[in-house]
Amino acid sequence: MKRNTIKRLGMFSVLIFLFVISLFIGLGEGSSRTKKITMLLCWPKDQNLSKILTDLTEEYIKINKNFSYEFEYVPQSDVVQKVQVLLASDSLPDIFAYGSSRLHTLKKENSEYAIVNLESELKKLGVLHWIDPKVISMLKELNVDKGMYALPGGLNIEGFFYNKELFERAGIKKTPKTWDELLEICEKLKKAGIQPIALGGKDRWPITRLIHAYIYRSLGPDAMYKAIKGIDGVKFTDPVFVKAAKVIYDMAKNGYFGEGANTISNGTAEDMVLNKKAAMIYDGSWLLSKLNNPSQNPSGENIGFFSVPLVDPKVSPITIYPMNPGVVVALSSKKYDSETAKWLRYIVPKIGNKMMEVWGVYAGYRVTKEVELPYYSKLIYDEVKKAKGYTFWFETFFDLQTNAICGQWAQSLMNGTMTPEEFMLNIQKSIEANR
Amino acid sequence: MKKVLGDKRALFIFVFPALIVFLMFVFFPVLRSVYYSFFKGNPGLGLTYCGIENYTRMWFDPEFLKSLSVTLKYVIVVFLGHIIGGFSLALFLFFLIKSKKIKDILRTITFLPVVLPIVAVAQIFSMMFEITPNYGLVNAIFNSIGLKSLVQPWLGKESSAFWIWCFMDIWRGVGFYTAIIYGALVEIPVELFECAVIDGASLSKIISNIVIPYIRSVLLVCITFSLVGTMRVFESSLALTNGGPGTATRTLSMVMYDNAFTYMRYGYGSAIAVFLFILCYLIGFILRRIDSWFRD
Numbered sequence: 067m068k069r070n071t072i073k074r075l076g077m078f079s080v081l082i083f084l085f086v087i088s089l090f091i092g093l094g095e096g097s098s099r100t101k102k103i104t105m106l107l108c109w110p111k112d113q114n115l116s117k118i119l120t121d122l123t124e125e126y127i128k129i130n131k132n133f134s135y136e137f138e139y140v141p142q143s144d145v146v147q148k149v150q151v152l153l154a155s156d157s158l159p160d161i162f163a164y165g166s167s168r169l170h171t172l173k174k175e176n177s178e179y180a181i182v183n184l185e186s187e188l189k190k191l192g193v194l195h196w197i198d199p200k201v202i203s204m205l206k207e208l209n210v211d212k213g214m215y216a217l218p219g220g221l222n223i224e225g226f227f228y229n230k231e232l233f234e235r236a237g238i239k240k241t242p243k244t245w246d247e248l249l250e251i252c253e254k255l256k257k258a259g260i261q262p263i264a265l266g267g268k269d270r271w272p273i274t275r276l277i278h279a280y281i282y283r284s285l286g287p288d289a290m291y292k293a294i295k296g297i298d299g300v301k302f303t304d305p306v307f308v309k310a311a312k313v314i315y316d317m318a319k320n321g322y323f324g325e326g327a328n329t330i331s332n333g334t335a336e337d338m339v340l341n342k343k344a345a346m347i348y349d350g351s352w353l354l355s356k357l358n359n360p361s362q363n364p365s366g367e368n369i370g371f372f373s374v375p376l377v378d379p380k381v382s383p384i385t386i387y388p389m390n391p392g393v394v395v396a397l398s399s400k401k402y403d404s405e406t407a408k409w410l411r412y413i414v415p416k417i418g419n420k421m422m423e424v425w426g427v428y429a430g431y432r433v434t435k436e437v438e439l440p441y442y443s444k445l446i447y448d449e450v451k452k453a454k455g456y457t458f459w460f461e462t463f464f465d466l467q468t469n470a471i472c473g474q475w476a477q478s479l480m481n482g483t484m485t486p487e488e489f490m491l492n493i494q495k496s497i498e499a500n501r
Numbered sequence: 502m503k504k505v506l507g508d509k510r511a512l513f514i515f516v517f518p519a520l521i522v523f524l525m526f527v528f529f530p531v532l533r534s535v536y537y538s539f540f541k542g543n544p545g546l547g548l549t550y551c552g553i554e555n556y557t558r559m560w561f562d563p564e565f566l567k568s569l570s571v572t573l574k575y576v577i578v579v580f581l582g583h584i585i586g587g588f589s590l591a592l593f594l595f596f597l598i599k600s601k602k603i604k605d606i607l608r609t610i611t612f613l614p615v616v617l618p619i620v621a622v623a624q625i626f627s628m629m630f631e632i633t634p635n636y637g638l639v640n641a642i643f644n645s646i647g648l649k650s651l652v653q654p655w656l657g658k659e660s661s662a663f664w665i666w667c668f669m670d671i672w673r674g675v676g677f678y679t680a681i682i683y684g685a686l687v688e689i690p691v692e693l694f695e696c697a698v699i700d701g702a703s704l705s706k707i708i709s710n711i712v713i714p715y716i717r718s719v720l721l722v723c724i725t726f727s728l729v730g731t732m733r734v735f736e737s738s739l740a741l742t743n744g745g746p747g748t749a750t751r752t753l754s755m756v757m758y759d760n761a762f763t764y765m766r767y768g769y770g771s772a773i774a775v776f777l778f779i780l781c782y783l784i785g786f787i788l789r790r791i792d793s794w795f796r797d
Contacts, residue, residue, distance in 0.1 A: 147762040153545035154767060171765055174546045267657070268743070326632035326654025328746045334634060343634050466764040471564065478747035483659055 100132045101405035103160035106149070108142040108393055114355075115219050115395070115429070118420045119161075122413040133409060142393060153180065158398035160406060163219065166394040167462045170210040181396040185214035191407060193414040200456075201430035204391050208462065217414070220392035220421075221430035223450050224275065224350040224459075226375075230368045232260050232345040241372040243384075245280065245313070248375045252322040255345050261324040263317070264344035266332030267480050270473025271461070273314065273327075276348055277476070278460035279388070280310035283377035287386050287457030294463045294497055302494040303487075311479060311486035318480045328477050340365050348374075351450075352392075354427060357442040367441050371449060385454035390462075391430055465500035468493060531778065538772035543765050555772035565773065567748050568756040575667060575752065576731045582671030583727040584720070587678025592708065594679070595686045608683065612676040619673070623740035626669045630655040659749035662742050666750050670737050674730075678723050685719035686712065721792050728788075729781045753777055 105123075109116040116139070123135050138159070140148045145163050152158050153172065158180060164172070172180045185202070188194035194202075201221055205214045228241065233251075236258035242248040252262035266272045281289050284306050292300040293307065301307075317323065324344065336353055338344040340363050356362040357369060373384050397406065418431030426443035428450060439447060461469040475492050478484035484492075538555050540548040559565045590611055598604045614622065631637030632654045636644055643651040655661045689712065697707050713720070735754035738744055744751035757777065761770025 147758075150543070150762045150765060154543055156545045158545075172546075180546065268745070270745075324633055326657040328657035329627075329631065329654050330633050338634050341634075467564075470759060470763050474745060474747050474751070477745050478659070481658060481746055483747060 100134060101403075102134045102136065103401070103406060103409070104136045104138065106138045106140060106145070106152075106159040106162040107395070108140055108145040108163040110139050111137050114425065115417075115421070118417055118424065119395075119413065121424075122416055122420060123409070125416075126409055126412045130408070133405065145393070156400075158400065160401040161395060161397055163393045164216065164396050166205065166216065166219075166391050167208045167458070168466070169208075169215045169394070169396065171466065172215075172396070178399075179213075179215060180399055181215050182399050182402050183213055183215055184217060184397070187402075187407070187410070188414065191411040191414075193411055196415045196418065196432045198430045198432065201391050204389070204456065205394065208391070208458065216394035216396040217417075218391035218430035219394050220352070221428055221450065222350045222352060222390050222392050223446060223453065224348070224388040225371055225373045225449070226346050227339060227349050227353060228346045228370050228372065229339050229342055229344075229365055230370050231365065232342055236260055236345070241370065242375045245283065245375045245377050249317070252317065252320070256321060261338070261344040262322045262346060263324075264330075264335035264338040264347045265323040265327040266330050266335035267323070267328035267477055268330055269332045270476055271459075272332050272335065272348060273476035273480055274460035274472060275388075276314050276317075277310050278457075279348065279374045280313050280377060281307060281460075282386070282388070282457045283374055283382045284310065285378075286381040287455060290458075290460065291463055302490040302497070307490050308486050311489045315479055315482070315486050319482065323480070328480055337362075340369065350388075351427075351446045354442055354446060355425070358426060358440045369442070371445055373449070383454075385452060387449070387453045387456055388459060389450075389453060389456040390458055465497070467500055468496040471496060534771040534774050534778075537768050538775050540768040541766070543767045548768070551768065555769045556776075558769065559773060559776065564748075564756055565753075568751050568753045571663070571748070571751055572732065572734065572753040574663075575670075575734060576728065578667045579670050579674070579731045579734075580724070580727045582667065583674050583678050583731075584724060586671060586675040587682050587723065588720070590675065590679040591682035591686055592712070594683055596704070608680065611679050614673045615676045615680075617673070619736050620740045622669060622673055623737060626665065626741060627656065630665060632657070656742055657746055659747050662746055662749050666738055666741055669741060670731070670734070673737070674727070678727065681719060681723055682716065685716040689715045717795060718792065721788055725785055725788050728784045732781055732784070733777065 103123075105116075105119060107116045107119070111117065111120055116137070120135070120137055123133075127133050127135075140163075142163075146165050146168060149158065149162055149164055150171075152162075158172075169179075169181065174180055185194065185206075188197070197218065198221070201218045202214055205216060205218060206212050209215060226241075232255070233241075236251075236255045238251055238254060242251050255262040265276070278290065285292075285300075289300070292298060293302050293304075318327065330338075332349070335344070335347055336349060336356060339347045340356065342365065360366075363369070373387060376382065376384060397410075414431070418429065418433045419435045419437075421427050421429040421431065422433050422435065422437045422439075426437070426440045428443075428447050461472060464472065472493055475484055475489050479486065479489045537544070537548070539550060539552060541551045541554075542548045594604055594607055594611075598607060627637075629638045630640070632640050632652070636652065639655065640652045643649070653661075655665055693711050693715075694707065697711060702710070733754055734752050735758070738750045738752055738755065742750045744755050753773065754777065757770050757773040759770075760766045760773060764770075
């Protein structure tokens with residue numbers, strides 16, 4: 067009897083064990099004859115490019131019943147790490163979002179990319195011309211090997227957004243053209259009891275964006291690249307770089323960013339401007355989703371935009387904007403096959419129009435339909451058209467460690483626990499150590 | 502039952518599933534980390550053998566050294582908070598609260614933060630110490646009582662963010678240690694206390710000569726839990742300050758994670774993980790030795 071009990075227990079344990087194992091090895095997966103792609107994107111399914119790609123894929127499924135997809139959302143802040151983890155286990159999804167300047171980190175030991183070269187692939191499929199040549203050149207410039215390995219996730223343009231009502235309240239008639247005028251306006255606003263600039267220092271990148279704004283207006287759009295590569299002997303410890311950090315350091319010291327800028331996120335900073343709690347914010351065209359939404363934007367059409375004020379117009383005129391192709395979308399070369407190619411050929415020509423129709427956003431894809439744009443979409447689209455040149459962002463060409471750590475130093479700079487000289491010296495040292 | 506457990510085959514059948522899960526999810530990953538720590542690169546893209554370079558490199562890496570000092574400082578503060586706080590609260594509930602009803606209510610209140618999710622606790626603390634766009638509870642109180650100089654960005658300054666983080670984790674964990682120590686106090690025979698009181702022993706004498714020796718093993722378990730748990734701290738700092746401002750709350754686990762998954766230095770990240778593992782093992786080993794020394 068007892069031996070029987072032991073036998074039964076044994077059988078039961080083995081069954082449980084087999085059941086657990088079957089869960090891990092994925093028994094019960096669908097038939098392999100149909101094509102199923104996995105999308106790992108950093109926008110929720112009903113937002114931004116995720117909505118466009120999933121809607122277009124569903125359209126495609128209607129004409130190709132054997133095709134299906136699975137969608138996974140990962141917040142933008144975690145997407146690079148998530149992809150790295152998947153890469154480490156050699157299980158990249160078919161389609162995934164990634165940092166536009168980090169695609170070279172998806173290279174194998176034999177220097178081959180783990181992702182598809184989309185310039186040659188889209189050319190082969192006859193759909194490359196559906197992507198804006200300006201964006202193609204951006205994507206290639208962002209890649210260390212100068213190849214186009216991803217689809218653009220948008221075409222972001224950056225600058226200062228300001229609340230017209232608060233400007234009027236402080237007696238400010240026009241937007242600043244030079245950096246000195248910007249500082250004068252900050253002082254006027256402060257005297258009028260209005261916080262001049264909202265800054266989401268908790269997210270770190272808004273601080274370095276401001277430092278970069280001063281650098282590229284002083285030394286030209288390629289200043290960061292030169293300093294990183296050491297071209298013409300340019301270093302981060304050069305006086306102009308230190309001055310850029312000092313300008314932001316002084317602005318923080320003068321209280322232009324209000325109290326506790328390091329404790330608020332960029333989202334909160336945006337809300338402060340839209341809710342008339344601060345007059346300006348340095349931000350990107352991704353703010354459109356809030357600006358176009360009346361429930362999130364109580365200021366209506368009272369928000370304006372101006373390009374980064376000038377420091378030396380000879381090296382960096384007003385028509386040079388900080389721009390970037392957003393978070394990009396790459397395709398795993400291991401999973402890429404003729405079925406995915408057909409899907410790609412179907413969706414690429416449709417993304418531009420769909421982005422315009424649904425979100426009123428120009429995303430770097432050709433638009434062939436006339437669409438009546440909302441007020442702010444038109445405002446930003448007009449700025450994009452004015453752009454004659456572009457620069458990227460502060461950390462674009464940094465190695466992975468300097469990229470992550472400079473934001474922490476930027477917070478210390480804001481707090482006054484690190485001097486501008488120390489800030490730039492740390493960056494220089496980190497760049498050299500990782501070169 | 503004794504017969505069943507005495508049967509080696511039966512024991513094997515009972516232990517086998519748990520053993521497999523343990524080997525798959527604990528033992529092999531640790532071994533794998535040790536293996537990776539001797540390589541450079543990323544497993545998905547290719548690895549290059551580099552000997553002990555990852556282990557020597559950490560002693561010259563300012564990011565590692567800074568995070569090690571932050572972690573050790575945090576461990577000391579939070580560990581003391583957990584043990585002293587937990588012990589004091591347990592004694593307070595055991596000796597000073599006579600009503601069972603009040604005792605139960607207080608035990609529930611002290612244990613409540615333990616069951617709250619870390620992210621929720623971090624959000625509560627963020628809001629409490631907020632300054633922009635609105636004053637949080639702390640700044641609002643200082644402002645209303647006229648202490649304007651104390652209205653400041655508590656979580657935005659290196660000097661204060663660290664202490665708020667420690668306070669939050671002590672508050673969150675102390676109930677757990679109170680519950681364990683209180684459970685041990687209840688097990689002490691009442692006669693011992695009665696004899697001590699008849700002999701005229703003071704409360705401090707009772708604590709040092711009866712309570713501590715009697716619950717020594719439980720205290721050692723609490724000390725081990727607290728030291729090992731605090732040494733691996735990651736999520737509370739991530740949720741409250743994301744390691745900032747600057748590097749004020751950046752822990753060893755964060756540096757390990759960043760190296761492995763942000764800087765793509767899987768080997769170096771593994772070496773830091775192995776270092777952390779050895780550190781935790783050493784703590785456990787030393788505490789076991791101390792326990793056996795006391796026993797002898």
